[in-house]
Amino acid sequence: MRSGPRVALVAGSVFLLLDFGRSWYARAGSAEPTRLWRADAQFAEAITWPPGHELPANAPLGQRVYAEHCAVCHGPSGHGNGPAAPSLRPRPRDFSGGVFKVKSTPASDPPTLDDVRRTIQAGMPGSSMPAWGDILSDAEVDAVAAYVRDFGPQHEWAAAAGVMPLPAALLAGASVEHGQQLYGDLGCGSCHGAQGRGDGASAKDLKDVWKEHDPPRDLTAPWTFRGGSGADALYTRMATGIGGTPMPSYADVAAPADLAALVAYLRSIARAPAWEPGGRLEGPGQSADPVRRGEYLVHAGMCGLCHTPVDPAGIYLAETHYLAGGMKIEAGAHGIFFSRNLTPDTATGLGSWTAEEIATAIRTGHTPERRLNYWGMPWMVLGALSAEDARAIAAYLKTLPAVRNHVPEPLHYGFVETVARKLTYGWPVLMPERLAYHAGNFGYERPVIIPRDLPQRVLVWLQYLVIGIGLVAWVLAPRAAVIVDGPRRGVSVIFTVLALVLAGTSVVVYRYPAIRRLPAAVVINAFASTIPQPQTEGLPPHQTALVERGRYLYTIGSCALCHGGDGAGGGKVNSSVFGTTWTRNLTAHATGLGTWSDAAVLRALSSGVGRDGRPLHWQAMIWDHVSNYSADDQHALLAYLRLLPPVERALPAAVAPGDHDCPGDTFWIGSTSLEAGCGG
Numbered sequence: 001m002r003s004g005p006r007v008a009l010v011a012g013s014v015f016l017l018l019d020f021g022r023s024w025y026a027r028a029g030s031a032e033p034t035r036l037w038r039a040d041a042q043f044a045e046a047i048t049w050p051p052g053h054e055l056p057a058n059a060p061l062g063q064r065v066y067a068e069h070c071a072v073c074h075g076p077s078g079h080g081n082g083p084a085a086p087s088l089r090p091r092p093r094d095f096s097g098g099v100f101k102v103k104s105t106p107a108s109d110p111p112t113l114d115d116v117r118r119t120i121q122a123g124m125p126g127s128s129m130p131a132w133g134d135i136l137s138d139a140e141v142d143a144v145a146a147y148v149r150d151f152g153p154q155h156e157w158a159a160a161a162g163v164m165p166l167p168a169a170l171l172a173g174a175s176v177e178h179g180q181q182l183y184g185d186l187g188c189g190s191c192h193g194a195q196g197r198g199d200g201a202s203a204k205d206l207k208d209v210w211k212e213h214d215p216p217r218d219l220t221a222p223w224t225f226r227g228g229s230g231a232d233a234l235y236t237r238m239a240t241g242i243g244g245t246p247m248p249s250y251a252d253v254a255a256p257a258d259l260a261a262l263v264a265y266l267r268s269i270a271r272a273p274a275w276e277p278g279g280r281l282e283g284p285g286q287s288a289d290p291v292r293r294g295e296y297l298v299h300a301g302m303c304g305l306c307h308t309p310v311d312p313a314g315i316y317l318a319e320t321h322y323l324a325g326g327m328k329i330e331a332g333a334h335g336i337f338f339s340r341n342l343t344p345d346t347a348t349g350l351g352s353w354t355a356e357e358i359a360t361a362i363r364t365g366h367t368p369e370r371r372l373n374y375w376g377m378p379w380m381v382l383g384a385l386s387a388e389d390a391r392a393i394a395a396y397l398k399t400l401p402a403v404r405n406h407v408p409e410p411l412h413y414g415f416v417e418t419v420a421r422k423l424t425y426g427w428p429v430l431m432p433e434r435l436a437y438h439a440g441n442f443g444y445e446r447p448v449i450i451p452r453d454l455p456q457r458v459l460v461w462l463q464y465l466v467i468g469i470g471l472v473a474w475v476l477a478p479r480a481a482v483i484v485d486g487p488r489r490g491v492s493v494i495f496t497v498l499a500l501v502l503a504g505t506s507v508v509v510y511r512y513p514a515i516r517r518l519p520a521a522v523v524i525n526a527f528a529s530t531i532p533q534p535q536t537e538g539l540p541p542h543q544t545a546l547v548e549r550g551r552y553l554y555t556i557g558s559c560a561l562c563h564g565g566d567g568a569g570g571g572k573v574n575s576s577v578f579g580t581t582w583t584r585n586l587t588a589h590a591t592g593l594g595t596w597s598d599a600a601v602l603r604a605l606s607s608g609v610g611r612d613g614r615p616l617h618w619q620a621m622i623w624d625h626v627s628n629y630s631a632d633d634q635h636a637l638l639a640y641l642r643l644l645p646p647v648e649r650a651l652p653a654a655v656a657p658g659d660h661d662c663p664g665d666t667f668w669i670g671s672t673s674l675e676a677g678c679g680g
Contacts, residue, residue: 004477011470015463019414022459026411029452030328030336033440039315045081046313047071049578050656051615062147065140070148072608072615073128078151080210084608086318087624088128089299091212098152099209099244102227107241107249110157116145123607126224128627130607131599166235170260179265182258186250191216196269209244216247220271221282223631229270234263275635279542281549283630290388294396297389298323300628302378302558306339309441314577314619314665317441324349324403326443329376330664332432333421335412337376338442345402348443358394359387364520373514374523375432376410383524384555407443408453415463419509429526430513431670438664530565531555534643543639550640553633558622559586562667568592568647572668572680576661578617580676581654589646601638605629614654619665652676 038046048054052067059067067076073092075081080094093101102119103111120141123131132141149157183189183196191206193199196219208214222229227237238259241249250259272279284296298304307323308316316322325341341349350358357368365372365379374380385393412418422430444451508515513523531554536544554560554567563569567586574580585592593601600611608616608623618624629637652674660677673680 004474007470007474007477011466011473014466015470016416018459018463018466019416021414022412022456022463023414023417025455025459026336026413029455030411030442033328033438033442034326034444034452036440037311037317038313039083039086039311039317040319041081042079043081043319044083044086044315045075045077045079046083046311046315047076049617050654053656060143060147061140062143062145065136065144066147069132069136069609069613069615070144072618078148083313083315084618084624086316087299087304087618087628089628090127090214091210092128094210095148095151097209097244101242101244102237103240103243104236105240106251107243110152111243113142113145113149113157116148117141120145122228124226125228126226126631128607128624130603130609132613134599135609135613165232166260166263167256170257171231171263174257174260174264176261176264176268178258179261179263179268182254182262183265186254186262191246192219196220196266206246208246214245219266220269221273221631222267222270223273231263231267234266235259238262273635274542274546274632275639277540277542281545281632281636283632285549285630285633290392290395291399293389294392294394295399296628296630297393298396300625300633301556302381302622302625303342303393304625305558305622306377306437307342310437310439310619310665312439312577314439314575314617321403321405321441323397323400324405324441324443325407326405326441328438328440328442328664330434330436330438331373331375332434332670333413333418333425334373334375334430334432335410335418337373337410338407340377341403341405341407341443342397343400343403343405344398345404348404348406349402350397351402355391355394355398358397359390362390362393363387363524365514366516366520371514371516371518373410375430375435375513378561379520380523380527381558381561382556383520384528384552389556405441405443405445406447406451408451409457411453411456415506415510419506422509422512425670428513433670434666434668436662436664436666527560527565528555531560532566532644534640546636546639547643549633550636550638553629553637554640557626559637561669566647567641567644568649570649570651571672572674573620573666574662574676574678575619575665576657576663577665578620579655579657579661581617581620582651582672582674584621585647585649585651586641587644587647587649588642589648591648591650592646593641594646598638601641602634605634605637 051071052064055064055067071082072084073082073088074095075085078095080092082092085092098110100111100115102124103115105111105115120136121131121133123129136144189200190202191200193203198216198218200216203216206214206216217224225233227233237247239249239251241247254262274281284292287293287296303323304316304318306327306329307325308318309321309324309326310316323342325339327339329337329339331337343349344351346352353368361367361372363379363383363385365374365377372379425431442452531551534547534551536547539547562571562583563586569583569585571583572580573583588594596611603609604611604616605623606627606629608618608621610616616623626634655676658677660679662678666678
């Protein structure tokens with residue numbers, strides 16, 4: 001170390017060796033989860049993909065239809081425990097007890113086969129249960145109805161309906177005023193509220209026989225009535241009750257004429273839906289109660305996609321680790337992130353954060369400790385959230401059950417590798433080629449001595465130490481006794497300044513975009529500018545409001561992140577669980593949704609059913625979360641999609657899992673490939 005050049009050579013070599021160690025450790029230190037386990041089969045049970053492909057060719061028709069179309073929600077054995085079930089609200093029906101909500105028979109009797117057929121054909125509005133009438137043939141409906149029946153107790157189902165239809169004469173002579181009086185006298189308001197909005201005093205405490213929270217229906221929104229909103233359907237619901245729920249039968253306490261009056265009253269308080277003239281947005285997304293609004297936004301939005309770990313079959317481990325974080329996220333040169341614990345655990349979650357700090361982190365990426373990289377936590381998307389909605393989400397997160405799960409800090413590749421790779425990305429967005437999400441929990445549910453991010457911190461501090469020692473040694477190293485003339489000294493100064501500028505620039509490149517001074521509004525507006533602003537001039541007020549709400553949901557959800565701002569899609573999605581698919585073209589072009597009916601689009605959004613009946617995997621198209629949007633918001637999304645400018649983009653059909661699929665759920669965002677598998 002007797003000269004400056006030797007000092008620089010030795011210090012640089014040691015620095016690079018440590019830098020190589022960082023790159024190696026980022027990969028090795030994140031290779032395996034701390035814990036990898038299967039979801040409790042009683043809560044959710046895996047199926048092979050695509051559904052039903054493992055059945056023998058001579059399998060009974062009912063079994064085949066059920067496996068291909070029903071098991072993903074209701075489970076392979078009908079226990080309501082399909083692999084997509086953890087995110088669905090309400091959860092799919094458990095058929096094993098023989099209890100059905102919508103039927104025409106008295107409360108204590110089983111349903112008829114016609115009851116089950118009607119439910120299969122018409123679906124259950126306001127839930128993820130779609131209408132299959134235009135996809136399944138009559139023979140298929142009959143076969144699967146009989147197959148579902150056999151999951152329950154071995155009793156003989158009723159052969160005919162037990163409740164006669166509402167006589168037309170009774171309805172014609174029914175008094176709305178009498179119905180309103182009966183509404184109060186029979187105690188309907190205790191659950192449904194004085195105005196029928198589902199906000200009665202006991203509404204928060206209601207549970208069904210499956211021990212799930214069962215909120216009472218908003219009676220002013222007939223489009224959400226599971227068994228239909230016609231007069232006969234309302235009359236039947238009040239006469240028979242709703243099986244397995246707190247909604248009782250009133251047949252023993254009210255005469256048919258009284259029930260007809262109640263029907264007349266309920267029809268009188270019905271309001272127009274938001275997508276029809278005179279309607280307006282009045283769903284849970286507009287609730288004045290911040291916790292209720294936040295609960296709605298969290299369960300319908302993208303929080304659970306990353307912050308709830310999944311098992312090897314792609315099932316969310318929501319029963320015990322809902323929003324507890326720990327999912328590994330690979331984001332190219334930006335590093336390897338681990339989703340944060342959002343539960344109010346004081347030691348490992350957000351328990352010590354204020355609601356305002358949570359809302360600020362969601363919308364700007366600023367946390368009390370650091371600035372978040374938007375490719376690890378997409379605040380560039382969530383920045384479009386209104387301040388009111390962000391605070392509502394924060395308020396709800398504070399009410400979650402606390403889960404202890406210490407999530408390590410991100411692991412970054414070495415300084416040189418990170419800078420070199422980032423320089424190949426498009427600036428200023430720095431979009432990586434792909435994002436990958438891995439099964440298991442990479443956090444620590446119990447205290448550990450050496451968490452997975454500690455070795456990286458040691459390597460970083462050793463690099464700082466090498467730089468510090470090297471600078472001191474360079475200053476103290478003896479210099480040759482030569483006289484440097486003016487021009488040579490000037491060149492030396494220039495090179496020194498250039499070296500300092502290069503070093504400073506490299507540091508900025510290394511840290512970017514997780515820089516505190518990065519203006520959040522610029523990033524958020526840049527992302528939002530890629531999303532078309534539809535022309536609403538000339539539209540009626542209700543339609544304008546619907547389209548504007550749809551653009552808001554398209555922006556803050558993962559729609560734009562996966563399908564692109566213009567909705568043209570094309571990004572490859574691959575996983576060993578479901579194989580290869582491509583994000584669909586959502587524009588009005590014939591290669592997109594141009595030839596789809598509104599009903600088919602809504603069914604795909606809320607039930608994961610393609611136009612041809614093909615099931616969509618919930619880890620490739622997040623319909624299990626979108627199903628939790630209210631009907632208002634689902635129609636708002638539809639209204640916005642219908643106005644996206646058409647883009648021609650034909651895409652390949654989905655490909656079943658193969659030998660060369662990615663180990664994690666991988667999304668191509670900075671580039672794409674039409675080749676199936678993990679390559680390309």
